[in-house]
Amino acid sequence: MRCSLVFVLMLAGSLTGSLHAADSDDAAAAEPLTVIRAARLLDVESGRLLDARAVQVRGRTIEAVVAADQPVPEGARVIDLGDVTLLPGLMDAHSHLLGDASDHGYRRLAVSTPAATLKGVKNAGKTLAAGFTTVRVPGAPGYADVALRDAIAAGEVVGPRLLVAGPSIGITGGHCGDNTLLPPEYQARGEGVADGPWAVRQKVRQNVKFGADFIKTCSTGGVLSKGTEVGAPQYTLEELTAMVEEAHSHGRKVAAHAHGASGIRNAILAGADSIEHASFIDDEGIRLARERGTVLVMDIYNTEYILGEGEKAGILPESLEKERRVGGQQRANFEKAHRAGVVMAFGTDAGVYPHGDNARQFSRMVRFGMAPIEAIRAATLNTARLFGIDDQTGAIKAGLDADLIAVPGDPLADISVLEDVYFVMKQGVVYSSVR
Numbered sequence: 001m002r003c004s005l006v007f008v009l010m011l012a013g014s015l016t017g018s019l020h021a022a023d024s025d026d027a028a029a030a031e032p033l034t035v036i037r038a039a040r041l042l043d044v045e046s047g048r049l050l051d052a053r054a055v056q057v058r059g060r061t062i063e064a065v066v067a068a069d070q071p072v073p074e075g076a077r078v079i080d081l082g083d084v085t086l087l088p089g090l091m092d093a094h095s096h097l098l099g100d101a102s103d104h105g106y107r108r109l110a111v112s113t114p115a116a117t118l119k120g121v122k123n124a125g126k127t128l129a130a131g132f133t134t135v136r137v138p139g140a141p142g143y144a145d146v147a148l149r150d151a152i153a154a155g156e157v158v159g160p161r162l163l164v165a166g167p168s169i170g171i172t173g174g175h176c177g178d179n180t181l182l183p184p185e186y187q188a189r190g191e192g193v194a195d196g197p198w199a200v201r202q203k204v205r206q207n208v209k210f211g212a213d214f215i216k217t218c219s220t221g222g223v224l225s226k227g228t229e230v231g232a233p234q235y236t237l238e239e240l241t242a243m244v245e246e247a248h249s250h251g252r253k254v255a256a257h258a259h260g261a262s263g264i265r266n267a268i269l270a271g272a273d274s275i276e277h278a279s280f281i282d283d284e285g286i287r288l289a290r291e292r293g294t295v296l297v298m299d300i301y302n303t304e305y306i307l308g309e310g311e312k313a314g315i316l317p318e319s320l321e322k323e324r325r326v327g328g329q330q331r332a333n334f335e336k337a338h339r340a341g342v343v344m345a346f347g348t349d350a351g352v353y354p355h356g357d358n359a360r361q362f363s364r365m366v367r368f369g370m371a372p373i374e375a376i377r378a379a380t381l382n383t384a385r386l387f388g389i390d391d392q393t394g395a396i397k398a399g400l401d402a403d404l405i406a407v408p409g410d411p412l413a414d415i416s417v418l419e420d421v422y423f424v425m426k427q428g429v430v431y432s433s434v435r
Contacts, residue, residue, distance in 0.1 A: 089133025124159025
């Protein structure tokens with residue numbers, strides 16, 4: 001069980017309880033060397049566990065990985081972590097940071113955009129503390145996710161590096177974009193609603209204008225939306241193709257929520273970069289994903305929370321019924337798609353279940369067919385490539401950002417140790433839990 005965390009910021013050779021960095025100009029000029037020693041280091045590229053290694057970090061960048069007994073340069077700060085394993089910072093490709101697991105169903109109507117933003121600040125800290133140094137947020141109201149991303153990048157808020165989508169784009173009455181909880185007299189229309197090829201292009205342009213890093217859409221109904229059939233297609237192939245073409249023309253990737261087989265095929269044929277959930281993917285969908293390099297992001301942990309705690313959290317009875325149809329089939333298809341060689345990235349749907357528990361999915365990925373190193377690569381190398389930032393992070397090697405975590409034990413022998421992160425460095429800044 002994870003203890004409560006107190007963040008400590010260590011920057012430019014100073015230790016302070018403040019969440020604000022020292023003067024950035026002075027820090028950049030000094031660029032002190034920090035040496036982080038550990039009993040083991042996991043090379044995610046080779047899959048080998050290396051004994052007694054030290055990572056040399058200057059500023060925000062890994063300068064070298066050396067033997068732990070190599071002499072320490074004069075003036076360097078040494079962080080000796082002892083009997084732990086160092087890994088690259090983990091990544092979650094599907095985390096609803098601005099949502100809480102206690103706010104499902106009609107309870108969502110009481111959550112304003114300012115309230116959601118404040119929840120995002122809280123949840124960003126929890127997620128970073130759990131060892132996730134990079135997170136993709138697949139949709140949020142009012143571009144609040146853009147504001148959260150920028151506040152984290154500016155050092156005003158503690159949290160992971162974020163890639164954000166702004167409002168999700170979806171059809172009238174669909175899982176993404178629209179409000180399906182209120183009756184017609186309220187005339188509630190979601191800010192992401194767009195019908196028709198030119199309307200979806202306009203929404204893409206709008207999201208790009210206001211700072212979205214990628215585009216999130218829905219090509220099928222969903223579990224947690226009232227009145228949508230989880231496997232039923234949303235958007236035509238023509239509409240999805242227009243959306244993807246527009247997004248790619250602006251250098252933005254597209255993540256398509258899709259449970260049903262026909263909606264999955266449509267999204268892949270349209271050129272979507274990732275399929276979220278992919279619960280009822282069939283043999284043709286698996287073949288297309290493998291041939292086209294489409295990444296699957298399958299959230300195979302949260303079914304346990306939905307069915308175990310969902311009723312108390314306000315999840316509607318119709319959503320619980322849909323999850324009973326989805327959960328087991330999604331896990332079987334996860335195993336099938338993995339065996340077929342489809343590229344998998346790590347995504348959990350955090351916010352459906354409590355933030356900070358993201359790493360619980362690793363053990364399920366291993367249970368349903370992955371070797372431990374494959375599950376770890378899904379949350380490091382594969383996700384970094386999906387995000388288009390594999391030249392910045394995703395491994396522990398010279399020239400990449402210093403995104404590091406430490407866990408007890410050997411994650412290749414027991415993947416569940418990733419649930420017990422107690423050292424986190426993001427871009428050269430150390431966040432350390434106090435137990």
